[in-house]
Amino acid sequence: MKKRITLKDIAQTFDVSIATVSKALKDSHEISAKTKTKIQEYAKQHHYKPNVTALHLLNKKTKTIGVVIPNILNTFFAKVFIGIEHIASQNGYHLVSCISNESFEKEVKTIDLLKHGHLDGIIISLAEETQLKQNFTHLKNTLNEGIPIVMFDRVSDELECDKVIVNDLEGAFHATNHLIKSGCKKVALISVIDNLSVGKLRVEGYRKALNQCNISIDERLIVRINKHEDFDTALKIILSDKSIDGLLCLEESAAVNALHLVKKMNYNIPEDLSIACFTNGKLLQHVTPSISAISQHGKHIGQTAVKMLIDRIENEANPKPFETKVVKTSLIERESTRRLH
Amino acid sequence: MKKRITLKDIAQTFDVSIATVSKALKDSHEISAKTKTKIQEYAKQHHYKPNVTALHLLNKKTKTIGVVIPNILNTFFAKVFIGIEHIASQNGYHLVSCISNESFEKEVKTIDLLKHGHLDGIIISLAEETQLKQNFTHLKNTLNEGIPIVMFDRVSDELECDKVIVNDLEGAFHATNHLIKSGCKKVALISVIDNLSVGKLRVEGYRKALNQCNISIDERLIVRINKHEDFDTALKIILSDKSIDGLLCLEESAAVNALHLVKKMNYNIPEDLSIACFTNGKLLQHVTPSISAISQHGKHIGQTAVKMLIDRIENEANPKPFETKVVKTSLIERESTRRLH
DNA sequence: CTGAAAGCGCTAACAC
DNA sequence: GTGTTAGCGCTTTCAG
Numbered sequence: 001m002k003k004r005i006t007l008k009d010i011a012q013t014f015d016v017s018i019a020t021v022s023k024a025l026k027d028s029h030e031i032s033a034k035t036k037t038k039i040q041e042y043a044k045q046h047h048y049k050p051n052v053t054a055l056h057l058l059n060k061k062t063k064t065i066g067v068v069i070p071n072i073l074n075t076f077f078a079k080v081f082i083g084i085e086h087i088a089s090q091n092g093y094h095l096v097s098c099i100s101n102e103s104f105e106k107e108v109k110t111i112d113l114l115k116h117g118h119l120d121g122i123i124i125s126l127a128e129e130t131q132l133k134q135n136f137t138h139l140k141n142t143l144n145e146g147i148p149i150v151m152f153d154r155v156s157d158e159l160e161c162d163k164v165i166v167n168d169l170e171g172a173f174h175a176t177n178h179l180i181k182s183g184c185k186k187v188a189l190i191s192v193i194d195n196l197s198v199g200k201l202r203v204e205g206y207r208k209a210l211n212q213c214n215i216s217i218d219e220r221l222i223v224r225i226n227k228h229e230d231f232d233t234a235l236k237i238i239l240s241d242k243s244i245d246g247l248l249c250l251e252e253s254a255a256v257n258a259l260h261l262v263k264k265m266n267y268n269i270p271e272d273l274s275i276a277c278f279t280n281g282k283l284l285q286h287v288t289p290s291i292s293a294i295s296q297h298g299k300h301i302g303q304t305a306v307k308m309l310i311d312r313i314e315n316e317a318n319p320k321p322f323e324t325k326v327v328k329t330s331l332i333e334r335e336s337t338r339r340l341h
Numbered sequence: 342m343k344k345r346i347t348l349k350d351i352a353q354t355f356d357v358s359i360a361t362v363s364k365a366l367k368d369s370h371e372i373s374a375k376t377k378t379k380i381q382e383y384a385k386q387h388h389y390k391p392n393v394t395a396l397h398l399l400n401k402k403t404k405t406i407g408v409v410i411p412n413i414l415n416t417f418f419a420k421v422f423i424g425i426e427h428i429a430s431q432n433g434y435h436l437v438s439c440i441s442n443e444s445f446e447k448e449v450k451t452i453d454l455l456k457h458g459h460l461d462g463i464i465i466s467l468a469e470e471t472q473l474k475q476n477f478t479h480l481k482n483t484l485n486e487g488i489p490i491v492m493f494d495r496v497s498d499e500l501e502c503d504k505v506i507v508n509d510l511e512g513a514f515h516a517t518n519h520l521i522k523s524g525c526k527k528v529a530l531i532s533v534i535d536n537l538s539v540g541k542l543r544v545e546g547y548r549k550a551l552n553q554c555n556i557s558i559d560e561r562l563i564v565r566i567n568k569h570e571d572f573d574t575a576l577k578i579i580l581s582d583k584s585i586d587g588l589l590c591l592e593e594s595a596a597v598n599a600l601h602l603v604k605k606m607n608y609n610i611p612e613d614l615s616i617a618c619f620t621n622g623k624l625l626q627h628v629t630p631s632i633s634a635i636s637q638h639g640k641h642i643g644q645t646a647v648k649m650l651i652d653r654i655e656n657e658a659n660p661k662p663f664e665t666k667v668v669k670t671s672l673i674e675r676e677s678t679r680r681l682h
Numbered sequence: 683c684t685g686a687a688a689g690c691g692c693t694a695a696c697a698c
Numbered sequence: 699g700t701g702t703t704a705g706c707g708c709t710t711t712c713a714g
Contacts (some may be wrong), residue, residue: 004486004487006690006691006692007691007692008691008692016700016701017700017701017702018691018692018693018701019692019693019694019700019701019702019703020699020700020701022692022693022694023693023694023699023700026693030699030700031699031700032699032700035699035700047482047486049456049457050457050691050692051398051690051691051692052457052458052459053394053397053398053403053459053690053691054398054690054691054692054693054706055691055692055693056394056397056459056706057392057394057395057398057690057691057692057706057707057708058691058692058693058705058706059693059706060706062394064437072413072419072422072423073416073419073420073423073623075414078413078414078419079414081413081440082413082414082440085438085439085440089439089447089450089451089454092454094437094454094455094458095437095438095439096405096435096436096437096438097426097436097437097438098426098430098436099423099426106430109430110430113430113433113435114435115390116390116391116393117393117435118393118394118397141388145345145388146345256627260627263629282414282624283623283624283627286597286601286624286627286628287627287628287629288604288628288629347706347707347708348707348708349707349708357684357685358684358685358686359685359707359708359709360684360685360686360687360708360709360710361683361684361685363708363709363710364684364709364710367709371683371684372683372684373683373684376683376684391707391708392706392707392708394706394707394708395690395706395707395708395709396707396708396709397690398690398691398692398706398707398708399689399690399707399708399709399710400690400709401690
């Protein structure tokens with residue numbers, strides 16, 4: 001790297017002390033107007049910029065936030081990221097971003113790398129594997145070392161920190177309710193994310209809706225498919241029960257896959273089968289028919305999370321108690337569900 | 342932030358000098374086995390980790406790369422990012438990532454923030470507005486200050502640095518060729534990205550293909566639509582020429598929008614109209630019919646870009662001449678184009 | 683074997 | 699007004 005000009009260099013050219021230069025550039029009243037202008041002009045001409053690393057060392061603050069996201073191709077996480085980035089850059093914070101790729105090992109490594117780094121705080125949504133293993137040592141350690149963490153979406157009760165979560169239970173409740181109210185007699189639930197905290201909450205919401213409608217819960221209608229299973233086969237088995245006329249999918253790709261399959265099976269949608277799902281990605285708008293979705297307001301979640309983190313960082317002197325903010329979902333009705341009359 | 346343990350702390354507890362501790366932790370042969378073990382054990386127990394900021398200051402290297410991406414919701418850029426992240430983390434580099442959101446101003450601000458930062462290098466794809474303005478001062482300055490830049494996809498000849506580009510011309514050439522060979526007599530081109538370098542190259546490729554097939558170029562078939570125009574209306578006008586039976590869209594969303602429109606107009610696809618487009622995103626696989634795409638191998642581009650950058654950073658002593666690597670595209674045939682017989 | 687000292691670039695309290 | 703000094707946390711010569 002070409003050497004950048006430092007205070008020392010300037011001090012030497014004018015044969016003054018480094019402190020004088022520093023003060024001159026800060027427009028300190030201690031320095032004579034003459035000295036100030038000559039130093040300031042010289043600095044400007046030579047594009048002097050303070051070395052931020054030196055400042056970091058001095059201030060023990062880096063204005064940098066670590067962001068750990070499971071998968072950036074997932075619309076929801078991408079939107080959250082946009083929200084985070086927006087507010088962070090507005091406040092002069094840098095983002096060091098990492099993708100855990102749903103792997104526990106990568107997440108641990110990442111956190112390790114990050115915390116010995118120069119971070120003022122971390123925003124994270126847990127990797128799937130981490131939620132499965134329920135091993136949070138890496139994060140507990142980080143908190144113990146005094147680095148604030150804000151978790152979002154996929155969180156854990158075991159960690160004492162700020163959190164931003166989606167009201168998954170209510171989201172599933174409303175969607176299920178909508179399916180029933182719009183005429184579905186038998187709603188099945190398809191989960192490929194039963195490992196995730198949010199997956200479990202969504203199942204709760206589904207149950208709550210059925211209960212409230214006085215429909216007895218048939219556990220066989222709650223289908224948990226894991227990654228290594230064949231999705232199509234699993235779905236075909238459940239759909240051999242021809243009386244199923246509603247499908248609540250817990251995330252986007254399951255819904256899209258299901259749609260393709262049932263179209264091949266010559267179902268009419270939404271007449272024979274209604275479909276609704278979580279995460280409002282572009283895909284759902286563009287498939288035929290378009291799929292009704294529960295929006296989790298990703299951008300807003302991201303914004304909320306950074307705000308909480310920055311707040312904690314900048315007020316570490318008198319910390320508030322940890323908070324969990326709940327973001328409401330909204331149901332976006334499309335062609336895959338029938339309208340209420 | 343809770344104070345982390347430092348060399349100084351350890352030195353004090355054992356009443357030795359800081360230098361001794363530093364050497365002991367590095368397992369230096371200068372230090373007695375006894376001293377080493379006791380210090381190492383103590384350090385481990387107390388989770389000693391060197392303060393990387395101090396090291397940055399010392400080494401004038403931060404193992405951090407800045408990444409500026411126009412839009413993370415765009416599949417192509419997301420994939421590039423994944424590629425970058427993968428290789429970067431493998432090599433122990435952090436990523437400071439920013440979204441320019443296609444805005445010139447944000448890009449300039451970002452670069453400014455980044456370069457006074459602590460970066461060893463920058464990877465960037467230009468914002469649309471930047472390509473439109475053709476103002477690259479911010480990047481030229483950065484290069485002048487000795488910070489290496491690798492540009493990808495949306496690049497500029499005015500900047501002397503390493504680049505990774507897609508063979509856009511050949512990609513468009515092949516796709517157009519495919520449309521013709523599979524029976525299209527009149528292929529129109531839809532560009533919503535005529536501001537971009539890549540957009541222009543793709544048009545070139547289209548022309549080249551027509552030329553090679555001895556089809557005279559009808560400029561009215563090259564449709565440039567800008568963001569503020571109504572896409573549907575523009576498309577309807579061009580499709581009033583009923584003899585058009587092929588459509589080359591320069592990016593994903595235009596293709597999807599076009600598909601929806603022509604389906605409404607009761608075209609049969611691919612029989613009445615074949616469609617191909619750039620950027621192989623998930624959407625294209627899932628719409629009905631699925632759309633043939635030109636894959637740009639985003640992940641590979643990202644990987645190539647970081648590798649070039651890391652190479653340059655770590656061998657700054659003897660720099661190579663700047664290089665431009667060209668990544669080949671591949672055509673992925675789907676239902677929206679006819680098969681060759 | 684261990685320590686003192688200098689230095690990375692900067693700031694701030696305190697002298698002069 | 700300007701300079702000196704110490705210090706942020708660490709490494710690395712060079713003395714002892």
